[in-house]
Amino acid sequence: MIMQLFELKEAQRSSVASSFMKKMEDFKESSRRNDDEECLRKKQELEERLVPKTESQIDVEMTIQRLQNEARLRIQQKEDQIDKKLREVQSIQEKELQEDLKKKTLELQIVEAQRRKGICSEKLELMLKSLDESIISCLNKESFLQTIQMKIDRVTALKNQFQVVANTANNADPLINATRSENIVQQIEDLSEVIKEDISKNNAAVHEKVMLAKRQAQSTVPAPAVKQEQQNDSSNHSEKKTNETDEGYEDLNFVQRDDLLLYSQLQSELSQYESSAAAFTNDLSLKALRFELQKAVLHPLNEISDLSGQHLQDKLDRLASLLRGNAVNVGSRVVRATEHPGGLEYCTNLLARRMVSQGEDQVNVNPKAAFPIAAVITELWIEFPIFGRLVLAHFYRQCPYLVPYYAPQQEGQSNEDYYKSLGYRYSNGKVEQQPAYLKRMSGVVRLYAAILISLPRRNQPHPHGLEHAWRYLASLLNLSPRNDITAAILVEFLSVAGHAMSKEYGKQFQKILHLICTEYFSMIRNVTPKGSGGGPVTRLEDFLQESITKGGIPPPAGQLPLRFW
Template sequence: MSFHSERKKVETNKVNDMDITSDFACLKVSALKKASHISAITKMDRITIGPQSTLNEEDSNKADNIENEQNSCNIKSPYRFVTSPKHNMVSTSNGIHFSVHKIVAEKEVQRKEEVRKVIERRIQHMNENARVIQEEMENSRSSMARERERRSKEKLEYFLAEEERLAEQEEIKRRHEQQLQAQRDQEQKEKLEREVEEYRKRMKEKELLKTVSIHRDQFMAKYCDLVALSKTCKDQQMFNAIFTAHTATIRDMLQQIEAIDEKIRNGELIPADENLIEGLVCHFSNILNVFRTESEKINAQYEAELARKAQVASEILLVKGTGNVPVNNAIPYQQSDESNVVKNKEEDGSFNVITNQEVVVVTSVNEVDAPSVSDPQSEEIKDTACKKGDPFEYVDQDSLQIYIRSHQFLNHYRETCKDFLQSPATKKFRFECQKAINIPVNAISGVSEQHLRDKYDRLQNLLTGKLMPNITQHPQGVIFCKNHLAKKIVSQGETLVSSKPEMAFPVAMIVVALWNEHPDFGELFLAHLHEACPFTIPVFLQQQEGQSNEDYYKSLGCKYSEDGTVEKQDKFLKRMSGLIRLYASITVTKQRKSVTKVHPHGLQHSWRWLAAVLNIEPRADICDLCATLILDMLEVAGNVLWTSYPKQFYKLLTLLMEQYFPRMRNVAGGGGGPLVRLEEFLNNALSSGIIRLANGMLPPNFL
């Protein structure tokens, strides 16, 4: 900063000197001009300027005095200058004289002094700058030394940290490799343990399967012994009476065996199944021993009875030979014998349909709710069928028994709840119960799992008395609600399922779930279903002698309008189609989550239905109906049946296509729409080797 200030001062001084010099030049010019003007005016004849001027000495002295008194070098004067060449003097018009050389000399001295001062200032400034620079260089060297030392220190620290980091990484890598090696060793060990455990498990399962298979073979051998024993019994009527008392137990044991067979097919056997089947074998052995003992007693009684009857017959013949017939003694004895037989059947919990000296023993569906007396209506159906000729030409025997049992079950319920249904005091209660059932049943849908579970929970809570109205407050409230729920669901099959077939599956899932918890509800549902559509059994009844058309059509499930006209054929087929689809959907619907019970009405019933239909000779008036129902059953349950029974189901389809269907077409006299659709379905199924899943089928564990 000082250097620049000095330089600026020097430059300022130079400018000032130049101003003085320029003023001096102007002074000369002005003097020369005035001298020229004076010469022209006064006609000067002598030298008045320069060294040879003739100025007198007084003037010179006066000029010297004047120049000492006044310094006008830097002042522009309006006066006129007069130069004397003799003394190199300059004079003005007012008589002032000064020496140019002296001015120049003084000016030079001033300049030199100023230059010297500037130089001194410059030198001083340079010395100061040098000192400052030296100090700055010393500071810079010191700071650079400190920076180099700092950087060296940082670099050393960095190298040490890097070395430590690399060492740490190596240690981490080493530990990681050790952990990986330990993990691989552990995984290898666990794998070996799993393999050993799986091998042990397979061996246990194999041993379990072997043991269960042995027990199952023992059970089936004992069951065959029971069948053979039933054939060797000489009094089938008495044997059936004893068998009826154990029918429910045997049926339950067979269902448990079927469940075990299903677990064997799926590989789901558990050790508890071994204990279960072993207990079943022991229990069945006890039952078989009972049957053997009773069969021996029956055979002995039968032989004794034959001997007694032979003796009575010989006595009668002897009396006839004498002409006296002891009618009063013979008939009462026979009547008492028949009454005793009927009484024994009633005590055994079964009921007999006695027609034309033929006895058909029908075991009850529900041992608690089944009636213990024969139904005149079932006797009339059976009797009329026998009068027509062969009663089993268009009706399967087992199916006919189911049909009769369903009618008797409904009649027993209606008789039991007659007072409750007709009492005005229970009208409001009945209305509230019906409303509580109709709302969730009408809302059943497979839109989501939560929605379907909500409908099930509401119905389940209602049937268990956990929801208002509390149906347990009336003795017959529970059975009334179960009956109404069964009728309502059957009605859904006639209306909802017939128009939207995919809705059969959510309804069926609700039915199966409730059936597990309430077996009597399931029996009521089946009874109402069989009444609305006897073809779900299947039963294809014929019109009996003396039976009106209206009664016959109603027995087939037809509905009459208020004006007495029967419904159209297409509407009838549509309703029956909805009901058979609902029935088939129930057989293929899986159990709920965490339910271990045997399916209350599983896939075997669809197989039995198809087998029963194929055992019935086609009839001209029901060919379209039969073809429609077979097609509905195959569309709903065909995929599951083919998956569960691949070889047998294929044989059944082949039999249906190659033998049964041609007979249907011949009896029908051609092929209507239902027959054409069935033929196309069978051709596609057999050619492709597959039946696709029914539309709307819900996944397992949906509810």
């Protein structure tokens, strides 16, 4: 019992102790939390008292700094504006001074250019007057002037070019045209001196012949009958020998005498013309200018077609403007053929040569292309006679059968040189095949025939019309035919020019066509090797038979209609 009471007592005491300890711990925890909260509260109060004061000070300092910066910025901006105004005023003054100086310089250049052009005009007038007097004083004029006609035409072309350049105002650089005018006048002067020298030599030669004839007449003494008879015999023998020589020359079986003289003269003129442009052609410093001028020639040339009259007119205008010495656009650049001495000659000869080459390159592939090209050549020939003579010279060089001239191989002449003189091409030392050669020559002949029948605009006289077609055909039939080539060029020529010649010459042409169908065709057959195929001969035979069947030669396909442009 006592033990139970003791245990109960102990249990109560333990419970009270545990409760007390728990309360003590709760009190400590409560005190700790209260202390933390109090500290936090006091800290917050302190911060609330201190922070507003710090921010206010910072704001004041920042405001002062900002105001100072703004003040400095305004001052700097005002200074910058003042400097800018000063610079603008200074720049305007400098520009005004430069423009004033440029204007005064330009005025002086215009005056100087006019003065130099005036001197050139007076000099040119005197030179042309002197040249005209020399031409008037030329002895044996009709025959001799033909030999220098190309030079005279060149003087005329340069004179026209001078008038264009002298009357063209170049406000950007007036002295350029003055310099060009002086260059043109210098070329005319050089050419005039050559012409006058040629005339002087001709007059001296004619005068010498006249004086020699007079001396022989004065020294003639009556001779004894025997001697007189011997002299007459000798004279007759000499005259007979001369006639035999002339007849032998005329009876050459490869060319007519007059045709050979014309051929030689044109080739000589072409060589001289190429020599006059050699300095420009070979000058490496002018390579860029030559390239631009080539484009000025080739671009419109390669675009010639019968697309429309307006299209063809545009190509003609561009080429004519170039040959006049006017400024032409080439891409983004502007160039003139007269920009450098020799430039116009270079362009004129390049255009003539490439026009003729169109026969074997373009017409060879597209026969109808001959007619728009021929139309442009004819119009340029009318305005620029020297261009026309160059075209004819290149035709004769490229295809001597158009003379007609069956050139024989000269003694010591290699086969390659000989075949090249006939128009053959060589590749890797081998001559081209005959069919390819005949096709190219046919294209050249077709282009030439298209020129002969082209109709100039505005009823202008044709510079190389149907009368030359008649002369050519007559000369060709007076020569013995050659294998292949004669038949090839004859069928091409007649198919293009035959209809126009029939309309122009009527019965006379029918007679010559009858001669071709009978005697001349038999001669062609005789020179055609048996078993050779005879392609051109067969084509000629078919053409002649069709012409007889239809009662005439039809107009060529592709010929430009009247008033096409």
